[in-house]
Amino acid sequence: MPQIAMFELMQEISSFNPAETQYHDFVIKLGESWLEESRGGINEIGGALGIFDAQDDVELIPTISAKAITSGGTFSAASWDRLSVELIAELETLRDRGIDGAYFCMHGAMAAVNELDPEGAILSKAREILGEDIPIVTSMDLHGIMTQRMLEHSDAIVVYHTYPHIDQLQTGERAARLLLRLLREDIKPVTVRVKVPALVRGDELITDSGIYGECIRLAQKIEQSDEGLSAGMFIGNPFTDVPELCTNSLVVLDGNQELAEQYANEMAELFWVHRERMQVPLTSLDDAVQQTMSHREGTVVLVDAADATSSGASGDSNAILAALMQSGYQGRLLAPIVDEAAVKQARDAGVGNEVKLELGGTIDPARYQPLKVTAKVRMISDGDFRSETFKLLWHAGPTVVLEVGAFTVVVSSRACHLFDRSFFRAHGQEPDRFDAVVMKSPHCEPHMYKDWASLYLDVDAPGATSANLKSLGHTVCARPMFPLDEDVVFEARCEVYQR
Numbered sequence: 001m002p003q004i005a006m007f008e009l010m011q012e013i014s015s016f017n018p019a020e021t022q023y024h025d026f027v028i029k030l031g032e033s034w035l036e037e038s039r040g041g042i043n044e045i046g047g048a049l050g051i052f053d054a055q056d057d058v059e060l061i062p063t064i065s066a067k068a069i070t071s072g073g074t075f076s077a078a079s080w081d082r083l084s085v086e087l088i089a090e091l092e093t094l095r096d097r098g099i100d101g102a103y104f105c106m107h108g109a110m111a112a113v114n115e116l117d118p119e120g121a122i123l124s125k126a127r128e129i130l131g132e133d134i135p136i137v138t139s140m141d142l143h144g145i146m147t148q149r150m151l152e153h154s155d156a157i158v159v160y161h162t163y164p165h166i167d168q169l170q171t172g173e174r175a176a177r178l179l180l181r182l183l184r185e186d187i188k189p190v191t192v193r194v195k196v197p198a199l200v201r202g203d204e205l206i207t208d209s210g211i212y213g214e215c216i217r218l219a220q221k222i223e224q225s226d227e228g229l230s231a232g233m234f235i236g237n238p239f240t241d242v243p244e245l246c247t248n249s250l251v252v253l254d255g256n257q258e259l260a261e262q263y264a265n266e267m268a269e270l271f272w273v274h275r276e277r278m279q280v281p282l283t284s285l286d287d288a289v290q291q292t293m294s295h296r297e298g299t300v301v302l303v304d305a306a307d308a309t310s311s312g313a314s315g316d317s318n319a320i321l322a323a324l325m326q327s328g329y330q331g332r333l334l335a336p337i338v339d340e341a342a343v344k345q346a347r348d349a350g351v352g353n354e355v356k357l358e359l360g361g362t363i364d365p366a367r368y369q370p371l372k373v374t375a376k377v378r379m380i381s382d383g384d385f386r387s388e389t390f391k392l393l394w395h396a397g398p399t400v401v402l403e404v405g406a407f408t409v410v411v412s413s414r415a416c417h418l419f420d421r422s423f424f425r426a427h428g429q430e431p432d433r434f435d436a437v438v439m440k441s442p443h444c445e446p447h448m449y450k451d452w453a454s455l456y457l458d459v460d461a462p463g464a465t466s467a468n469l470k471s472l473g474h475t476v477c478a479r480p481m482f483p484l485d486e487d488v489v490f491e492a493r494c495e496v497y498q499r
Helices: 031-038 044-053 077-092 118-130 148-153 168-184 212-224 257-273 285-294 319-326 340-349
Strands: 003-010 026-030 059-068 101-106 136-140 156-159 189-196 228-234 247-254 300-303 333-338 354-359 371-381 384-386 393-395 399-404 407-412 436-439 455-460 494-497
Touching (some): 003 044, 003 118, 026 031, 031 044, 044 059, 044 101, 044 168, 059 077, 077 118, 101 118, 156 189, 156 228, 156 247, 168 228, 189 257, 212 257, 228 257, 247 257, 257 494, 285 300, 285 455, 319 407, 319 436, 340 354, 340 371, 340 399, 340 407
Parallel strands (some): 003 059, 101 136, 136 156, 333 407, 333 436
Antiparallel strands (some): 026 059, 228 247, 384 393, 399 407
């Protein structure tokens, strides 16, 4: 009975968020209880378990799951030192177990102060421990930064096909099926990647409606071909400033290197030719305020992707809130913000009472100045809530709902995912009942905001995850890079990996 090891390491960071991620920002799970809790989940591990559990002749060997509570700043050196020791210790338990294969579920856009490629480092160590001959399949987010070490030590990499991401379960299923094929069939994976010197962020990346979807449909066609094993287009995370940051086409075929190179080049060229369209047009903060002030019917959705906590931002931006307040906006506004000190003051004041406090600028003070307000405390909660999309338990820490005049601000103690409406809804707020809403995510599924918004503005506000990429200050990634530099030239070059 083949033994398959299960391993999970998930975090996405922004190098431009000044607050480092710490060890306590991770949830660590070990052993059979981790797998048992994951069964039926609609993420990658849940998808893989559904495939593996249907087999009569497979034994699963759990190692460790380490998942960040949310995205954040660069992982601190001390925290990575501690976590990496634990990760490697769990892998060491496999050394003499006679493991036949391994599934590594990873995000791909993690970085620590003292290790800019943690996933690659762990895969390298896993290969050393498990040996050169066993198949390792790795799944990753399409925002992952594909590195040479990841490619060298994986027999195949499987990547998401959707943005916004709704295919985590399917990605886990694809990875599990591929690993079973590698164990049972005479398959010789050959992986080809082509680096594209481009960083992109915009509506054209939505796979159902945007031009990027053409690349994904090509990848799916490749996977469904007789020789296809895996294919995808990594756009990377433009906010994780690391040496190998770029866009990558990826094709894995059974043995046919020439065809894999042809496909990888085709996908890369298709992406490159449309790179200009994959930059979101931004509305200046002043113009966004003026348009909101003059809007009369329906809800204005103000997209503050520059402070998207799901992309690694700090969450403490008050830029749009302050601008509307200072302009005398009279409409009903709903906005989220991270401010632990403000939460404590409001909790001390109690529900129904007024409190004078400062909002924002506590984590990223170089970008945001604290905003002095008088607020009425409307709700106090522990900040635990179920995500709208995935039904997972998310943790915002102690949270309060404040009324500042006509503005409603939901204030959490810590950053949490905001790529759906669940944070608002868990605290009694329906976005479509407001005149204006600040949405701190580059994209949510369309039905959540965009389909019903009467005015939808991508705002050029300051932040660690701004789509105005030139404003961030990349210093580590390879250059020249579109759109950071002018007159960037792309010359397709295939890199081939075969174990």
